[in-house]
Amino acid sequence: MEIKDLHEWIEDLSRFDKARNLIPLLQKMPVVDVGIILQELDDEVLIELFPLFTRHQQGLIFAEFPITRQLRFFQHVSKRRFAPIFEYMPSDVRSDLYQHMSQQEQVALLPYLSKSIRENVISLSAYPPETAGGIMSTDFATVLANMSIEEAIAKVRSDSPSKKMVYYVYVVDNQMKLTGFITLKDLIMALPGQKVREIIHENFVYASVDEDRESVAFKIEKYDLVAIPIVNSQNQLLGIVTHDDAIEVIRAEHTEDLEKFMGIVPDKEDQAYLETSSIQHFKKRVVWVVSLAAVGILSGMIIHSYESTLEKLMILALYMPMVADTGGNAGSQAATVIVRALALGHITAANWLRVLWKEARISILIAFCLGVIAFAKVLFLSWETEIPESLNLTKIAFVISLALSLQVVTATVIGAGLPILVKRFGGDPAVAASPAITTVVDITGLLIYFTVATLFFTL
């Protein structure tokens, strides 16, 4: 990739005479980079180029294509030509692709697959994509406890002929029940004549096949695993989930959080922005902007109920937006911090009292700063604004900044409290972020604002 840029590559590869000489170069490059280059080529060119790679390479390179590109290629080539590429894909990516095919396409492909692959694909794609089964691969090696080291090494050889990295070797009984694991290092360190059972690790972390994929990723992360074995209720080994899947899940989760934060309906398929139609984008976003607007009616009512007050003291109206905004900001900040702390396990719903008390203290500091600014603001902006003789600007400025300060404290505590509350009731704290907060504190803000005002001014 460094040597020539993507476009040069595509250019050269599209000219078949040149392409041939480039293959050896490509074969030296990381398969990921080769995938990035080849996915840009036309299907016609790809069909010519693929056979120039080994079957293992073909499978691995094709697996690097984005699923949409994989489907396009599949739909374009004859099933007979496609089958071998498909067969050499990593089992997890392969079943993903299969799940994305239409039923007719699936039926059309199956006859061209070898029995073992066919069974593997069908069984793997039976698991829901959100579960361990949905992301696991079946590319693992197993040995029996009573094998000798030499037999075990031979078994590993036969189980993983491909270029794929082997992480752990799993020890199973003859019902495929998982009894432990050994590392390749154990195999190398073992003394000749030793048996597997002498070097086995019998305490291991595993996940069940119907476990949520996020909890699987969490285990991989917590225990710094390279791969985690996936078992069924009979404790039979069905597959493994590897560290790179964990990273993918964490990334997806990250996007989801951010989206929930902004009240965007997250879709499971992490689709590329430009490939998503405007209508889909619209659907994802409209939901809460609208519901927000709906709830906004409440704030509207509050404002109207104080209409007379506002007419008598017009200046109050001018500072309504300021109070609303500041509250929303302070609240969202608090929510962000708390949601994150909950996610990282730094706090639990049980801590709620300590947390709220801490947030209260923090917000008082912030409220003070903002109060002072608001006070200055009013004096500076409204010195010309006409106000009833009975009042003076300083008093009004004081009242407004007092209301604002109270609002900041309330908003912060609400912003911190809401996620914890949602968590308490088993929900995802992230949904109680920005949008929800803004709506709630808008209402409290106006109530505080007008209450304080009517307390200080006899209106």
Added chain:
Amino acid sequence: MEIKDLHEWIEDLSRFDKARNLIPLLQKMPVVDVGIILQELDDEVLIELFPLFTRHQQGLIFAEFPITRQLRFFQHVSKRRFAPIFEYMPSDVRSDLYQHMSQQEQVALLPYLSKSIRENVISLSAYPPETAGGIMSTDFATVLANMSIEEAIAKVRSDSPSKKMVYYVYVVDNQMKLTGFITLKDLIMALPGQKVREIIHENFVYASVDEDRESVAFKIEKYDLVAIPIVNSQNQLLGIVTHDDAIEVIRAEHTEDLEKFMGIVPDKEDQAYLETSSIQHFKKRVVWVVSLAAVGILSGMIIHSYESTLEKLMILALYMPMVADTGGNAGSQAATVIVRALALGHITAANWLRVLWKEARISILIAFCLGVIAFAKVLFLSWETEIPESLNLTKIAFVISLALSLQVVTATVIGAGLPILVKRFGGDPAVAASPAITTVVDITGLLIYFTVATLFFTL
């Protein structure tokens, strides 16, 4: 952990008579869980318990403690007792701890360390924590190209006596220059009599020691690596960064994004919420709420410049908050989507025109929905509000909802454009999120609102 809960464990372990019998049980558990349990115990108890584990276990368990707990223990025990535990920690965690010690503490500890460890700690902690050097470990195995497979296996044995997992074996020349790598599987698969040079992989992904840790994590993720070699400018192998470090970096990055989104100043040290003082929290958050309030003065000025308009048509004032909020929400949403799409590489700054055009289309759909709602809102809420004879409520409702719709479109396009702009100029798009957007669109919102109003009503 499953069998008894954390508190039972702590209870039992604190009673020394019981503790002794529990050690075998603990030794069977994953080191991570043992760490979680032991970190809760008093230092006195810990000092008694640690010697009951092997030195390797002691190092690994202690490494699982949070850094603050590690420091507390270190400050509490004699350096002589602490040194052996310290020596058996994984090299990367060890140098982290060392960096967190005061200079006096460092000087006090060094004499108790063996020469090799002392040198290792000092050299590792010389690298800034944000770089590959700052997170790399030196626990790796190397072989020479001209070694026989048997010699290589022997070398791996001697290089990695600990329980730690070995990922790749790196092939270096006698100046420690990295020339390639082999996997343990290659070693197992190799035929007797073969030489390392016959099975070496000479194309490998590496990172330089001063590379930003996020770019290292990105490489590990992109190439699905278990570990990546870290080299200096002379291409000499200095250490490795492993997949679990990558996950940590990605998590930290995740928090940072969220914080930037809410205008919280992210601190590099991902400190636990409750361990961070209120003052620190305050400092992290106040910066932009205040700057936001400051910029708010501008919106204040705009409002005041239309004071006369508002006096004549009080009803406009009642809907200022609605317009401000809606714009902020639409804008933040767009920003979230774009920042994420940029981060995932789904779009590039070069796409800006296509993106903005798409956002425009999306926003028109949203604007229409919100416009309708706003129209209904005004009719519903303000039917009693007194308005000049020259006008009728329907017209006012129309004007307000029109202004709101225009604001939604503008806000969305600004929300999408700002992050791209920041990216263009080499900044981090995330900083152009929520806070910034809200501020900017508040101002545009008011301008649109009053311009439309004065256009339709001769005020």
